[in-house]
Amino acid sequence: MTDLPGIVITGASGRMGQILVQTVTASDACRLVGALERPGHDWVGQDIGTAMGGAALGVTVSDDAVATFAKAQAVIDFTAPAATVQFAGLAAQARAVHVIGTTGLTPEDIAAIDRAAHHAVIVRAGNMSLGVNLLTVLAQKVAAALDADYDIEIVEAHHRHKVDAPSGTALMLGEAAAAGRGVDLADVRDSGRDGITGARKRGDIGFHAIRGGDTVGDHDVIFAADGEQITLRHRATDRSVFARGALKAALWGQDRAPGHYDMLNVLGL
Ligand SMILES: NC(=O)C1=CN([C@@H]2O[C@H](COP(=O)(O)OP(=O)(O)OC[C@H]3O[C@@H](n4cnc5c(N)ncnc54)[C@H](O)[C@@H]3O)[C@@H](O)[C@H]2O)C=CC1
Numbered sequence: 403m404t405d406l407p408g409i410v411i412t413g414a415s416g417r418m419g420q421i422l423v424q425t426v427t428a429s430d431a432c433r434l435v436g437a438l439e440r441p442g443h444d445w446v447g448q449d450i451g452t453a454m455g456g457a458a459l460g461v462t463v464s465d466d467a468v469a470t471f472a473k474a475q476a477v478i479d480f481t482a483p484a485a486t487v488q489f490a491g492l493a494a495q496a497r498a499v500h501v502i503g504t505t506g507l508t509p510e511d512i513a514a515i516d517r518a519a520h521h522a523v524i525v526r527a528g529n530m531s532l533g534v535n536l537l538t539v540l541a542q543k544v545a546a547a548l549d550a551d552y553d554i555e556i557v558e559a560h561h562r563h564k565v566d567a568p569s570g571t572a573l574m575l576g577e578a579a580a581a582g583r584g585v586d587l588a589d590v591r592d593s594g595r596d597g598i599t600g601a602r603k604r605g606d607i608g609f610h611a612i613r614g615g616d617t618v619g620d621h622d623v624i625f626a627a628d629g630e631q632i633t634l635r636h637r638a639t640d641r642s643v644f645a646r647g648a649l650k651a652a653l654w655g656q657d658r659a660p661g662h663y664d665m666l667n668v669l670g671l
């Protein structure tokens with residue numbers, strides 16, 4: 403029993419953190435060995451199970467990342483960019499697999515994560531669900547099959563608390579569509595039109611973000627031409643799809659060579 407991989411959940415009180423705690427404790431392939439929150443958070447010092455309103459789980463919420471990661475074979479991290487960059491270095495020092503779900507990372511953040519991945523396994527994806535990762539493969543294929551007569555627009559919707567836009571998933575889908583077209587997304591990205599924008603530029607990929615209510619995460623990739631439209635759609639209705647993917651990544655990463663991987667690697671897509 404005790405040789406099962408030990409998992410630490412960062413941001414344990416968060417929307418994803420709580421689902422991850424439930425997913426890990428329900429699994430017979432791993433054990434929960436730590437729960438981390440930011441210094442000053444009310445839950446620090448409490449048992450994670452009772453803090454979540456259930457039975458005690460025998461794991462006390464800590465704000466000490468170094469001590470907590472020392473117990474881990476994997477760290478599952480859905481927090482915020484500054485925390486995730488710091489955790490990448492600390493997880494690598496602890497030689498723990500670092501599964502990163504955090505979105506809104508800058509190119510500089512990703513470069514720092516790349517450096518940490520020289521020493522440890524990091525699996526990072528803006529969306530950990532099987533459905534979205536499959537959709538990226540489809541978006542790339544459709545974009546490759548169609549020319550720029552088909553305007554590509556990506557529309558995403560999330561809950562009112564989300565702080566970054568476009569979503570990490572929208573950017574994954576945009577990267578996939580751009581790769582299908584053989585272009586760099588940075589050269590064709592057109593985010594959040596407003597005002598007298600001028601006519602749409604041929605070949606651009608547009609991004610639009612809706613924020614409201616408790617929407618878990620909806621994504622449409624629209625290919626619009628004269629006379630017809632194709633829409634590829636994913637709708638998440640339960641955050642457990644992300645948590646299951648993250649746990650799969652944490653287990654997949656055990657005994658893997660150091661490197662910066664994504665969910666396509668994990669899922670073999
Ligand atoms: N890749 C994927 O499949 C998914 C990614 N996400 C992303 O995950 C992130 C978190 O999303 P939510 O859970 O909805 O947010 P949330 O705001 O509910 O949770 C974030 C948690 O991280 C904690 N935190 C922040 N800084 C910390 C630090 N230095 N140390 C320890 N804990 C810290 C916060 O206190 C909070 O409890 C976002 O970037 C979101 O876009 C969310 C769902 C799926």
Ligand SMILES: O=C(O)C1=N[C@H](C(=O)O)C[C@H](O)C1
Nearest residue numbers: 505528529564569570571619
């Ligand atoms: O913040 C969220 O909630 C989500 N974030 C991810 C993203 O930015 O795409 C994944 C999912 O859509 C939920």
